[in-house]
Amino acid sequence: MKTVQKSEVNRYQKHELRFASKLMSVIAVGALGAMAFSAVQAQSTSSSIMGKAPTDGTVTVHSETGLTRHGTPNGKGRYNLSSLPPGTYLVSLEKDGKTLASLQGVPLYAGKAFEVDFACDNDQCSAAPGH
Structure with a gap:
């Protein structure tokens, strides 16, 4: 047993x-x-704004929450401002403290980049969403 x-x-x-x-x-x-x-x-909690700009300018982004970042284009005229939180931005091209062109209402979503291209002919500069 x-x-x-x-x-x-x-x-x-x-x-x-x-x-x-x-x-x-x-x-x-x-x-x-x-x-x-x-x-x-x-x-996937941040994003970036990138694009083309004249090499002698500075690209500045301002968020609706008060965040401001600056970047300069490389030798090929490309810039990339990364690690930006989602939100709505004003993206500007500046030179010598003067704003030459800007694009308002640029939407950033988590994990997505947005392209803003700047073009200057003579003294006239413009900003447009990139492709």
Whole structure:
């Protein structure tokens, strides 16, 4: 009779061990999934404004919340103002403290970039959404 009871105890212990092992696997997979989801969410909370501008100018962005950032075009006339929070922006081209052109109401969404191109002919500059 002792061997029957011992056999039943061993089966019960094996069953509990398998259940505990499966439960730990489910918890581990769930935790990894939650960390991956958090990492993806963290990467998509900002955006950028980029485009073309004369190399001798400065591009300035002003948000509706008061944030201001400045950037200068590289040697090829490209600029990129990154890590901007979502919102609505005024994007301006400035030179020697004077605003030459601007585009108001530029919408930024999380994880999406917006292009604003500036063009100058003689003393006349204009701003337009890029392609």
